Amino acid sequence: MAKRQFVKKICLLGDGEVGKTSLIRRYVLDLFDDQYIQTFGAKVSKKVLELEDANLTMMIWDVLGQKTQKALHTTYYAGANGALLVCDMTRPETLEHLKHWYADLHEVSGNIPIIVLGNKCDLDMKVKLEDLQGFASGIGSKLLLTSALNGQNVNEAFHALGHMTLEG
Ligand code: G3D
Ligand code: MG
Secondary structure, three states, X not given: OOXXXXXXXXXXXXXOOOOHXXXXXXXXOOEOOOHHHHHHOEEEEEEEEEOOOEEEEEEEEEEOOOOOHHHOOHHHHOOOOEEEEEEXXXXXXXXXXXXXXXXXXXXXHOOOOEEEEEEOOOOOOOOOHHHHHHHHHHOOOEEEEOOOOOOXXXXXXXXXXXXXXXXX
């Protein structure tokens, strides 16, 4: 029997330098299509997850440059099926700012699956785990500590989110 095919849009959100591009590079190598860069100011990569009974194609959207969330076009969020909200564990303000990233995303996309990532967990962490946990549970989301440097929880984060986009 032919496998079912799904295509889902995944967005990475968070301040500049938190590690969004590095996380995507860890997970996926192929750049999908440069035309997105010109059209949307976003870089889109593609990764196919071969599951037991389906193939899931993840279109992974990355913010280009160091834009603040205010400058992001709503096209970036439109049609998103899932999101990774990324903060930098060495910079507490990047967790503060996730509230705004979340609010903007939620306005356009409503309740979609989200995983909060505390990235750079290989470094000296300045963000309190209880604060991170508080934010994640406040928006009803899972939480993972990741490192784009050593790969910790990177595949897990994308896979978990991919599975969540197929549920419900
Ligand atoms: P952004 O896409 O969110 O703006 P980048 O962030 O992926 O460009 O990463 C910003 C810097 O943080 C990069 O440093 C990158 O190597 C580093 N970085 C990203 N993730 C991690 C991590 O998990 N651990 C550590 N130690 N560093 C990380 P450079 O110096 O290469 O510009
Ligand atoms: Mg980047």
